Amino acid sequence: MQILHQKIKLNRPTVAEINLKALDFNIKKLKEIAKSSKFFPVIKANAYGHGIKEISKRLENKVNGFCVATSEEAINLRSTTKKSILDLEGPYDSSDLIELIKNKIEFVIHSERQLDFLFKLKKFPSAQTIWIKFDIGMNRLGFSSDEIIQVAEEISKKTNNLVLMSHFSHYQGSSNQLVNFKKVEKKLTSLKINFKSSLCNSGGMINLPDSQKNIVRPGLCIFGIKSNLKKYNDDLKPVMTLKSKFISIKDISKGEKVGYEGIWTAPKKSKIGILPIGFGDGYPTNLSNQGKVKIKNKLAPIIGKISMDMMAIDLSSFRDISYKDEVIIWGESHGVDKVAKYADNTEYSLLTGLSNRVKKIYKL
Incomplete structure (x- = not known):
């Protein structure tokens, strides 16, 4: 007996409705706020549950690039977009680094261990963009203020495309951390190191416009979530x-x-x-x-x-x-x-x- 697999319409009423017009509206509004900064929205964790494939396709002609958390997310996304892709956690080992380069994925270097992967690589394309992470207070990933200058000097010998990045430890941004970031920028400039800067998340981009730098990385706000925003709260639409x-x-x-367990009684x-x-x-x-x-x-x-x-x-x-x-x-x-x-x-x-x-x- 032959069994045919047919597509059956099922009617379970629990659904997540994704409003793509609301997404378009939010992107347009946020790009106006970001002004001349390049726009790299964060669409990690399946675009915060909204569906990374569908969201990236919708934004393909509206943004400069995308940020994701892992190498796997980045490489899978490459089949969907021709835009720049940034792997925020960077390579996990040497073979991972090779795959990222092969797939033209930009990546973050945040540790001595990753530096070791990088400098053991015999052939490295000078056009490859490398982001180096400065730890300004989160104490998770990144180099300290004492380390970051030397790291930048070393990596600038490997690539013509260097990005200094960091991440606010508070969703709404921090003016003190912005000051520390500017000090590193000033030092790198004095050393005549060619680099771009990227600092802000959703809250920083809107609450601290001075943190926008060359590249902004808005995340949850592109989906209309406004809890970390001090202003523009009425403008964004839930997706x-x-x-x-x-x-x-x-x-x-x-x-x-x-x-179960009868924890509510009428x-x-x-x-x-x-x-x-x-x-x-x-x-x-x-x-x-x-x-x-x-x-x-x-x-x-x-x-x-x-x-x-x-x-x-x-x-x-x-x-x-x-x-x-x-x-x-x-x-x-x-x-x-x-x-x-x-x-x-x-x-x-x-x-x-x-x-x-x-x-x-x-x-x-």
């Missing part, structure tokens, strides 16, 4: 709306419990609805009895323990509710940054935590 519909609506009596006769989304989709369990969703422009509480596939909503305050009603988990009318604050989460962890089980729908 993702996570939504669902009920698969069960029922009445329960006072004193009945809901969900204080009165109540109406509850069950949504087909849970921690298997990336919705965290610490929002159990804490989170809220939005229905008909009104907030409704999550009740009971969030399970792998489902969560319960208290609908007692709604007069009319049906299976057709759309439930906003987060999105334009119920920001993911607000959802994160219901419990100890961040908008970063919520967006990047979405699993592949959540279907993405791209809308123009």
Whole structure:
């Protein structure tokens, strides 16, 4: 018997709707803010959960390059874009370095170990762009103020394209760290080393315009997340709306419990609805009895323990509710940054935590 594989349309109502027009709007607005700086948006972690392939294709003719976190992300992205790609963690070993060069990937050098990979390489293309990382306070990756000048001098002998970079230790930017970065720039200039500079993330780009330098690296703000921005808060538009519909609506009596371990008890006769989304989709369990969703422009509480596939909503305050009603988990009318604050989460962890089980729908 021959089995034919057919494409079947499935109708699970939990979807992440990606508004590409909102993305276009945000990019246009942010490029106006960045002025003459080259624009390298960060699209690591599957474009913060929005889909790296689709997002990079949409931005191909709107940006100068892309930043990702890992070598694997960078090399996979090369099949999608002809733009510059920056690997923010840089090579993990010598063979990794060779693959990055082969695929024309720009990379960061942030440690003595990586310098060793670089200088052991017998043939190195002088046109290859190398970014060197100055640690201005994060204490994760990068060279100290005592080391960075010597590193720049050594690497400038290998390449004609050197970029001095760093990263603010605070999402909103830091004027003190900007001062330290400028000191290194001044020293490199006095040594007649040819280089470009890149410092700011989303918050730094907007909150500290002087940090924009030659290249800006905005991240979450391109998707309309504004929690780290001191201004322009009303201009950016959320790109993702996570939504669902009920698969069960029922009445329960006072004193009945809901969900695993019965951590919520009905204080009165109540109406509850069950949504087909849970921690298997990336919705965290610490929002159990804490989170809220939005229905008909009104907030409704999550009740009971969030399970792998489902969560319960208290609908007692709604007069009319049906299976057709759309439930906003987060999105334009119920920001993911607000959802994160219901419990100890961040908008970063919520967006990047979405699993592949959540279907993405791209809308123009």
